[in-house]
Amino acid sequence: MCQINEEDDEAFQALKSGTNKGPISRKCVSCDQDACVVVRTADPMCRKCFEEFFIHKFRSTLSKSNVFGRGENVLLAYSGGSSSSALLHLIAEGLSVQARRRLQFQAQVAFIDESSLYSDVVSVREKVTDLITNRLQYPLHIVSIDDNLDKDDDFQQLLLERTKTLTAREELVRRRRLKLLFDIAIREKCTKLITGDNCTKLAAQILSDMAQGKGAHVALECNLTDSRNDLVTIVRPFREITSKEIAMYNRLNSIESLQNADISTMSGPQSSIFQLTETLVNDLQRQFPSTVSTIFRTSDKLEKNIRPERCDLCCCPLDINVDESLISDQNRQKLVHQLFTTSPNSNEPVHVCYACRRLLRDVQPNVQSH
Amino acid sequence: MPSATCVSCNGQRPAALVRPKTSEPYCKQCFFDAFEREIHETIVKEQLFKPGETIAVAASGGKDSTVLAHVLKLLNERHSYGLKLVLLSIDEGITGYRDDSLETVKRNQQQYELPLIILTYKELYGWSMDEIVKAVGRKNNFSYSHEFHYLFVLYFFPSGTFCGVFRRQALDRGAMKLSVNKIATGHNADDIAETILMNILRGDIARLKRCTLIMTGDESDDSEGSIIPRCKPLKYAYEKEIVLYAFYKRLDYFSTECLYSPNAYRGNIRTYIKDLERLRPSSIIDIIHSGEQLLVKQSTKMPVQRVCERCSYCSSMPICKACLLIEGLNKGVPKLGIGKTERYRKEMQKKDECCSDQSLCHCMKEKLTVNEHN
Numbered sequence: 001m002c003q004i005n006e007e008d009d010e011a012f013q014a015l016k017s018g019t020n021k022g023p024i025s026r027k028c029v030s031c032d033q034d035a036c037v038v039v040r041t042a043d044p045m046c047r048k049c050f051e052e053f054f055i056h057k058f059r060s061t062l063s064k065s066n067v068f069g070r071g072e073n074v075l076l077a078y079s080g081g082s083s084s085s086a087l088l089h090l091i092a093e094g095l096s097v098q099a100r101r102r103l104q105f106q107a108q109v110a111f112i113d114e115s116s117l118y119s120d121v122v123s124v125r126e127k128v129t130d131l132i133t134n135r136l137q138y139p140l141h142i143v144s145i146d147d148n149l150d151k152d153d154d155f156q157q158l159l160l161e162r163t164k165t166l167t168a169r170e171e172l173v174r175r176r177r178l179k180l181l182f183d184i185a186i187r188e189k190c191t192k193l194i195t196g197d198n199c200t201k202l203a204a205q206i207l208s209d210m211a212q213g214k215g216a217h218v219a220l221e222c223n224l225t226d227s228r229n230d231l232v233t234i235v236r237p238f239r240e241i242t243s244k245e246i247a248m249y250n251r252l253n254s255i256e257s258l259q260n261a262d263i264s265t266m267s268g269p270q271s272s273i274f275q276l277t278e279t280l281v282n283d284l285q286r287q288f289p290s291t292v293s294t295i296f297r298t299s300d301k302l303e304k305n306i307r308p309e310r311c312d313l314c315c316c317p318l319d320i321n322v323d324e325s326l327i328s329d330q331n332r333q334k335l336v337h338q339l340f341t342t343s344p345n346s347n348e349p350v351h352v353c354y355a356c357r358r359l360l361r362d363v364q365p366n367v368q369s370h
Numbered sequence: 371m372p373s374a375t376c377v378s379c380n381g382q383r384p385a386a387l388v389r390p391k392t393s394e395p396y397c398k399q400c401f402f403d404a405f406e407r408e409i410h411e412t413i414v415k416e417q418l419f420k421p422g423e424t425i426a427v428a429a430s431g432g433k434d435s436t437v438l439a440h441v442l443k444l445l446n447e448r449h450s451y452g453l454k455l456v457l458l459s460i461d462e463g464i465t466g467y468r469d470d471s472l473e474t475v476k477r478n479q480q481q482y483e484l485p486l487i488i489l490t491y492k493e494l495y496g497w498s499m500d501e502i503v504k505a506v507g508r509k510n511n512f513s514y515s516h517e518f519h520y521l522f523v524l525y526f527f528p529s530g531t532f533c534g535v536f537r538r539q540a541l542d543r544g545a546m547k548l549s550v551n552k553i554a555t556g557h558n559a560d561d562i563a564e565t566i567l568m569n570i571l572r573g574d575i576a577r578l579k580r581c582t583l584i585m586t587g588d589e590s591d592d593s594e595g596s597i598i599p600r601c602k603p604l605k606y607a608y609e610k611e612i613v614l615y616a617f618y619k620r621l622d623y624f625s626t627e628c629l630y631s632p633n634a635y636r637g638n639i640r641t642y643i644k645d646l647e648r649l650r651p652s653s654i655i656d657i658i659h660s661g662e663q664l665l666v667k668q669s670t671k672m673p674v675q676r677v678c679e680r681c682s683y684c685s686s687m688p689i690c691k692a693c694l695l696i697e698g699l700n701k702g703v704p705k706l707g708i709g710k711t712e713r714y715r716k717e718m719q720k721k722d723e724c725c726s727d728q729s730l731c732h733c734m735k736e737k738l739t740v741n742e743h744n
Contacts (some may be wrong), residue, residue, distance in 0.1 A: 167650065207567065211646055211653050215660020273649060280642050284571070294573040301575050305664040319663050354659055356650060 080258030083196030168362035216319035331365030421452030431471030432554030463498025
């Protein structure tokens with residue numbers, strides 16, 4: 001235990017002492033021009049080389065695994081944040097007529113409008129429509145997060161009043177988003193869903209999932225392709241790109257992200273499990289710059305759980321016995337049916353995985369009679 | 371309004387505490403019952419013991435081993451496990467530090483009426499920690515005072531390496547000497563949760579696979595070395611509950627933190643887990659569940675488990691770490707086995723006492739190059 005840490009320390013000491021020998025080198029490591037960014041320790045790069053490096057990583061992740069078929073219908077999940085803005089930009093460039101080795105799929109964009117959850121947030125629908133429909137001219141599908149729910153099942157009320165913890169709220173929103181994205185993809189006959197999940201976020205997500213009992217799904221959540229849904233495969237081309245690299249790329253190309261506040265904005269580092277974990281990962285990353293990539297590489301060595309039965313909340317394979325996974329409480333069963341599954345019959349049995357079962361314990365069943 | 375009566379005995383007795391695991395109010399008696407019953411269920415479900423076995427309880431004098439010894443003795447009698455229990459304690463030979471915890475273990479022997487065996491580093495390895503520290507001190511021309519033994523070691527010498535390696539093997543070597551069937555250690559749920567996260571953060575996939583196993587070293591484990599199976603009956607017991615149990619039962623223990631490794635890294639994880647527990651008490655068990663679900667890809671490269679040439683202990687290198695460290699101490703090269711060892715390996719092979727021809731040690735290549743120059 002201690003010895004591995006000491007070896008790391010020695011290596012780190014050597015690295016530190018090695019690079020502090022003289023004035024900091026300002027030349028790009030690849031082409032020896034003047035550097036402008038440093039994203040890896042001791043590796044300054046000029047703008048051109050950095051962009052090449054960034055785009056190359058993105059393209060090779062996609063082409064290495066032959067993910068997309070020619071003319072395939074692909075749905076891009078756009079949230080307005082920095083990662084999805086960078087993703088949109090890269091895909092737009094890759095699909096454009098003059099692109100080198102042009103991408104061969106058909107793109108559509110989905111945006112989930114969460115403004116109904118907050119009382120004081122202005123919807124960014126117009127900005128999104130302007131960007132995607134008017135400027136980029138891709139088919140755009142906007143849904144509200146409480147789409148298809150009638151008055152009785154107010155999602156906002158569920159979240160704010162009947163869910164006790166911020167952790168549970170975040171997790172419910174996360175699952176709801178995914179469900180809506182799958183719905184749009186299936187409706188529009190898209191067989192792939194691309195998300196902008198980057199390495200830093202995935203690393204925090206991995207640990208946060210471990211803390212909530214979702215260890216069985218870590219391999220699925222950080223993989224390039226995620227086939228939890230038989231009809232739509234999730235693709236994560238940014239999985240090996242850190243948030244810092246994305247921020248640099250956005251800066252150099254003046255890519256703007258839209259305001260995307262969510263329920264945990266400004267709620268403090270100890271307010272939910274994910275916030276706590278994100279703080280831990282960022283703090284560790286500052287002291288030990290290999291933290292994020294090590295977490296990621298470790299989970300990359302994990303095997304996917306292949307059980308056929310799926311959780312009705314998160315669509316991942318079950319990690320507990322089928323009989324243990326049944327929800328007995330009628331009200332919670334109804335809740336799952338209304339928000340997450342498409343079954344018209346709300347008396348059908350509901351199966352959930354360990355983490356979703358734990359999550360539901362934090363949600364008060366609706367005590368009003370219908 | 372929070373209930374002020376125990377949820378377990380349905381209000382027969384007033385609640386005395388809130389159970390950390392479930393955040394429900396419990397009276398003392400029901401808490402003891404629940405705590406003991408859960409450990410019994412773990413032992414039965416995971417088939418940890420067989421009747422007639424001799425079990426060495428690793429006793430350090432700390433809260434975990436005291437509670438473990440107490441509960442195992444109690445359950446052994448209550449449920450007729452048919453076990454012979456023995457307290458096994460290791461004396462590292464650190465004056466001023468270990469003495470107190472050893473006194474506690476000796477008192478435990480009286481209190482629980484269990485036989486106690488104390489083995490010293492000196493008799494197991496030929497070196498006590500005091501002597502190791504002296505050897506380093508002489509080498510570096512450091513003078514030190516008696517009281518600040520461990521502080522000196524803490525700051526100027528990575529003795530965590532020695533302590534960790536030696537202690538892990540000491541239990542096994544001791545148990546082998548005494549021919550016990552199994553070792554029981556006091557690892558609790560918090561320890562295991564910490565270890566799972568540490569292994570993810572360090573990228574140690576091999577340990578990640580093993581650390582959630584409640585028993586290691588029995589027939590299901592495919593290592594070749596002769597090691598005694600060791601189990602963790604307290605695997606699902608929260609540290610907070612262990613402290614509460616020891617407190618209410620007035621058990622005798624010596625509260626020491628390991629002063630040897632300030633190990634700032636593990637401290638970060640400790641804090642994180644404590645914060646998690648505050649947010650959601652079930653997190654600790656949830657992390658363990660997560661860890662148990664992890665499957666390693668078949669194609670992943672794992673360190674080969676082989677057997678040390680000197681002492682036949684299981685090892686991933688031709689010579690196990692403990693033998694390497696002792697070798698270094700004996701030859702006056704105490705840093706051997708710590709940090710970069712290339713230079714020292716070359717030194718050792720020049721004296722032709724390193725690896726044999728059949729060894730898989732990669733210094734064989736260097737040996738050839740050295741001979742060529744000669």
